[in-house]
Each structure stands twice: as C-alpha cells, then as structure tokens.
Amino acid sequence: MVSDLLARLSRFAARDLRPGGGDRPHRPELWSFVAHDRERLADVRIGRTALIMVLEGAKDLTDGSGITRRFSTGTAMLLPPGWCGSVVNDPGDSGRYRALVLEFPAEMVRRLLRAHGTEGLTPRARPRDWHVTLTAALTDAIQHAAAGLTADPPLPPRLADHRCMEVLLAMLEDGVWWLGPVAPTGTADAVRQLLRTQPERPWSAALVAGALNLSAGTLRRRLAEESFSVRRILTEERVAHARDLLEREGLSVQEAAEACGYANRSHFARRIRAAVGVNPSELRGR
Template identity: 30%
Template sequence: MWQLPSGALVARRGLCTLAQPCLRRPQHARGFRFFDATLLLVVSGRMTLDNGEVVLALQDPLTLTAMAQNACADVEKIPGGGDQTFRSVFLAFAPEVILEFHRHHENDMPPSSAVAHGCQMALDSDLADTLDHCLRGMYSAQLSEREQMHRLVGLLLALAERGCRFSRPSSQRISDRLKNLLADAPADPWTTAKAGRELAMSEATLRRRLAAENVRFETLLLDIRMHHAMTLLQTTGWGVQQIAEACGYRASSRFSLRFRERFGCSPSQVR
C-alpha cells in the first residue's frame, strides 16, 4: 500500500507539496514547524509529535494525521518494519487550496471546530481511495492544474465530512505572503529590500508590518531554509554541499551549524 510512482519531492506552486521521507536511522528534530496545513501518513516505522501539551503517536498505516498551519512540535521518527526503515507520506496544502475549499464548501459543512494543532482519524477505504487518487495525480504530467485543484479540494471535503477541517488562511498577514515568496526560492540571496520590492512595498514598510506580527525577516528566512533542507535530506540522495547550496549557503560548514542550532541534530544524523 502507498507505493507511489516516485519517491521524489513534488512541489506544485499554489497547490501542494508532496514528499515521501525515507530514513534508516532514528531521528529527533526539535521544533519542527508545519508552515502549511499538512496530512501525514506513516507507512513503516513510527513517529511522535510533541508540542509540550499534546503528544500524537503515528504508527499505523490505517491512521491519517492532520496538522494545522503553523503547528510546531518536536518530531521523533523511528524505523521499523521488515526492512527497518521509516517511510511516510507528507502532503502540505497551499493556502490557495484551503481558500478554494472554504469558498465552495464552508456553508454546507456540518459545524465542527477547525484543527487547532493536530487531529487523527481512521483511514477508511473510501478516504484511502480519495487520498490515493489525489496523490497519484500529483505525479501525472497530463493532469491539468485545474484537475489537481479539484482532487485536492475533494480530499479536503472528505476530511471535513469526518470532522477534520482546516482553518481559512488569513490573506492579510504579511508574514504569510513573505513565507510563500521565500519558500518558492530558498536559494536566492534574499534581503528585506529585495523581498519588499517583490511584495510592492518599501523595506521600512515590510519590517514595520512584520514587527506588528512579531516576526523577524531573518528568523523566518532561516526557518524556511532549514525546513527545506530537512525535506531534501529525507527525500533525495543529494550531498550536504548540494543541499546547502539549494538553501542559500555557499559553505556547508556554516549550513551544518545553522541546521544543528535549529533542529538539535546535524544533517548527517538525519539520514
């Protein structure tokens, strides 16, 4: 089950990011942040998510876990199964998909609280078919963006019918707009001046609006780059130098230091 066409990372701008992490050694990452609403399915091994108040255990391929946008938790992954590997499916929904769902289905859904941190549900056969149909479409070059959006919204509808609904993303937060901009090109030499130009505002205005949301440009940029690195380490065979460059670092030593400071482990410990 869940043998998808490829283990490669798939990123569809304005739609989703699909990753299939594969690890052969235990991993513990401190303060992992889910920048977008995300679905998790552990195929082999087990995972725990601990935010200091709630601990979620993921160790059953018949259980689906939904994580709210900006949820943060310490993550532990332990290999298991016959081949002693950790394998999972990670599907992050772009805010545009969540907004599309709310536009079409917000009023015809039974009342339920939005996911505050994380929630778990049984992966029944109908939901499994919907998820599989959606995931396989992400690997199809023939599938249009419109059809991909339709499948993703259909998956969100299936989740909502089971009491799992993601909050409507805010279109007003400048930090969310900045996050989307930086995440599209984490290797670029970003500065507040460059980001301000892309967002059609001055550097001073960008910093002022970020400060009003208690966000620092440098901190957000570092977080996005380090999370991108974590994904690449778990889904590619790239060397550390190549991953460092993909995250905006020329020196792998400086990159490795920042990675350890952020997650509490070195890049080499992830694999």
Template identity: 35%
Template sequence: MPINAVDQNELRALLLSRLAKLRAPAGVHGTVPHGTDRGVRVFGYCVQERERIARSRMEHPAVVVVLSGTKEVWRGDVAQTFAAGVPFVIPAGMDFDLVNNPDPTSGRYESICITVDEALRQTLRSSLRPVQVAGPIPDRLDVDLTPALVEAYGHAASALTGLGVAVAATLARYRVLEILLLLAEMPVAGMLTAVGRREQVEAIICADPGHAWQVGEIAAELGIGASTLRRQLDRAGTSFREVLLSVRMTTAGALLGSSGYSVMQAAQAVGYASRSHFSRHVQAVHGKTPRQLKAAVWDPPSTDAPPPPPPPICHGWIVRFGEADATGMRTASWAQCGGSEQPGAAYAAEIAKLAVSTRPACKFDERSPFWSFRTCFSPPPES
C-alpha cells in the same frame, strides 16, 4: 454507521497498498517531491535513522500518512504517535517537536505529505459552509479512515504517478482536493481551512480602509484583548501596523488605477488627510508616486459628469474583484462594489462572509452576500 477498529485496520492496510506507488526507491533518502510539476505540493520523506526535529512550525497545514515506521508529534509534554497507514493533520503556525522512528524490520521511516497551501484553502473555503475560523486544535490529530477516503488517496496516487504531465497537471489537484473535501466532515477540518488572525484583521480593515483603525477596535471585533491580538500577529510574523498599511496600500493602488478617483480621493478613501504622507507611503510600497500610477490610466474624454465613486464601505471590495461598471454604479445593490461577472467575485463573497462572521450580532444571507455585508458594516442612518 461508524467503522469499528477491525475495519480501521483493514482500511489502513488497503491505504498503504494504494499509496505503494508513491514510495521512494531503495537507497533514496530525504525529501522526494511528487506534485511540483502537477500544481500540488505533495512530497515523500525518507530516513533510515531515528530523527528528532525540535520546534518545527509549518507555514501551511499538512496532511500526513506514515508509510513505514512511526511518527511522534509532541506539543509540550503531550505526544501522539501515528503508526503506518494512519492519516493525521499537522496545523500551521504552531510549534511541535517531531520524532521519526524507522520500522524495526525494514530500518526505514517514510511518509507522504500533502501541503494545504493558500490556493487549496481558498478553494475549500468556497466549497464549505460555514467558513472555519482558527481556534484551539482538537485533542486528536488523526483521521478515521473511510472506504471513500482510501479510494480518494488511490485516485490521487494514480494522478501523481501514472499519467502524463499534461493531463495530471489538472487532474492531480482535483484528486488532492477530493481528499481534503472528505476530511472536511471530520474534527480536523478546522485546521485545514482555518482563517488565521492576519486574514481576519485584513477582512475587518478591508470593510472600511479609510477608518482610523486602532488595535483595540479590531481586537474587540474579534472578541479578544488588544495585547492578545498583538501577540498573535507577532507569532504570525507581522504587526497590526503592517497589516493596516498593507490593506490601505493595496486598496490605494487599485483606486489609483481607476479613472474614477483623483489622488486626493484615493488618499481620503484609505484614511490619509495628508497628501504628502500618502504619496510617501504609496511610493515606498508601489515604487511609483500616485501621479505616476494615475498617468498609466487612460481617462477617455467625456462631456458627461463622471459617475459618483462607490460608497466608502465598498473601497476594499474593489481590490478583490475590480471596479464596477456604470450600470452597477447606479444601482442600490451590492453591484455598487462590483458585479457578479467580475473576476474574483466568488472569492470576494467569501471575504464578505468572513467579515460578517466577526460580528455575532450580524446574520449572513448566502443569497445576498454583499447586502449582508453592507447591512452589517454600514453606519446606521442619522435620525
């Protein structure tokens, strides 16, 4: 049953009372960190004069609650005003003009902000289905309160202020995650867990880093034009060439750290036909030549022939969660790319799902994430 306006006002008053312990002491102005020693990025902000911040752009999404005064969020000529006790979300990577208005009675503007950093977003993605993809922001940035959400804020405030650091370091992050999981059922969810264009491009390239990718191919996979993709990557502070090189060099570093790959095999796996060209890029990125990276790997002597390397479709996944063991190498399952016990396998499954989501014709099976991935991206057998 939806909560009516009267209930919203009551819940806002209750929320403000639960967050009172996070208010800054009188006379304190500016940024007041609350979670830096507890593994979360939560901070308060206080000013005593009306303040306008032009063209503000957040690196990470943020969930804000005004404790005193009001906040105006302008996008172009359209503004939304948020009163005390109203949670709202500011998405990342977009330009906004912000205006902080002090309360006329107290003469003070104050707010509490939760920064949804990459670690939190990754945890949310692993908990939510489906993975959200960046898109247009909703018409409203504010959040309708529920009793559960108010209680979650109260729990977080207690973890950030009322416990010793040794306990709160773990508990505070769970309490903040509790808030975000409750927000995940609301229209603002996409802004909290959204995967940006760079991450989408990385996921596609990671599927086959040896392919001679062109920006037009990637754009077609994403259903947009090449010029649009270039502009979006530029706004994210990068370029197609930089993302392609980053994925290839990260993959190359992992393959060169594996005893199963020679320098030439690693070069070919990430799309280099020229060994000298490959060596120059590896040294520029990793600070060592491919031979020096290989020299750090102990290759035990063996009279048996080495197992075959994973198929090309798997090179990128080795970067995410480690090289497969010999047993996995001999199977015809996703274990060719790793094993369920390998570190980071859950994250790799999310990346696999993201990659499959870029191809509308493909279907993703939660029970077999890598089978879904390989079925979607492996070339059809020759007739």
C-alpha cells in the same frame, strides 16, 4: 483497510523525495519521507496544511502542550498551518520509516472553506489530537490525487487541483475542521485569519478591531509591536487571493480585481506589480 492503504500508496513513497528549501510552489505537492535511522527534528513549523500518512515505522509528535502522540503504520494526521513542535521518525523493527505527505496551499483550503463553511478559519480550541481516520472515501481520494500529481504526462493543473480538493472535502465531511489555522500566534496572525475569509470586504482598522473585540488603538499598537499593519496584511492576503484567481481560476483582471475588493483596476494592477513584479494579465494561466 490498513493493508489496502499501504498497498495502494507504497508506490508513491519508494524513495526519499523531501522538498528543498526556499519558497514553496503555489500548488498542491506530494512528496515522500524515507529514513533508515531514527531521526529527531526539533523546532518544526508547518507552513501549509499537511496530510501525513505513515506507511512504515512510526511518527511521534510533541507540540507546545508537551504531550507526545504516536502515529503508527497505517495511520494519518492532518497538521494545520502554524503547527510547531518536535518530530521523531522511528523505523522500528522494520528498519525503515516511510511517510507520504500531501500539502495544500492556503488558497486551496480557503476556497474549500469559503464554499463549504468558514468555521475552520476562526480561532478554536486545538483538537485533542491530530489524528485523521482513513475512511474508504478519504483513502480513495488520496490515491486518486496521488496518481494525478505523479501522472506522466502531467495532468492539467485544474484537474490535479480538483483531485486534491476531493481529499480536503473528504476530510471536512468527516469532521476534520482544523484544515485552516487553529490558533493565532499573535495579533497579526489573528488579523490575517480574519481577512482571508473575506478579502473582498472593504476592511478598515475599525472594522477589524471590532471583529476581534479590540479598540482600534489597541489593534494598531499590537500590530506595530509585531511590525505589521492592517493595510499591509490586507494587501498581502488580497494579492495571494488574486494570484490564485488569475493563475488557477483563469478570471479576467477586472473579475479578479472585484473579487479582491479593488473597485479601481489601475490600483489593483499597481498592487500586483509591486508585490510580484509583473502585470496582472501576465499571471493569467501561468
């Protein structure tokens, strides 16, 4: 299995193709990490669900628990949004470290979990480690997705997304529940995790507080300490959901508004314009 995996995925990691800084695109990304010298990266924070496959050398992960875990050639890990720690990429005896990284946007993960179970979006204990077993089904799905994301000419976005969803589903079917955030880092993060599972629900501060076993006053105070409010977080999550529905799913403006909890289409349009600078209709099919 390991040799087969390396043979099938190596062509996607022929050279270093790390993404640059700035905002990441609102779509899945495939990129490779190649190094000839041992590298230590401190204070790494994962912003999007990331499946990392070590094709050569080894990777050491050390998170807040202080425990270091090593992932050798032919192994894989799934790091959820919010993971923080240090990383060591070790070329070892081969003299080269290579890894292939497949990143999934939050909305794609949200769609999967809404369709097949939302347990992964609720706060749960961290897994014993971040290891993902490269089953035959998962290996096939990864190769299929990688080929689709690097196709020339490019695949239609919906078809490429479908292939990446197959990767997520293969992991979920194999018990990898930590596809979404697993441990809130504060009250705002906990509220965000709650709201993104049901952005269409008419949330109020009282409803959110009750769901988190807090009083409304305590919730407001804690959010204020983090410079957030329930209204702000709800708007951000609804706008993110709306962008995906309009850009990726091709829903009408009215359908997207209703799916995001806006009964008034004009109100929905104002929220979108304020957030992204364009009308909702301009986002369709981008």
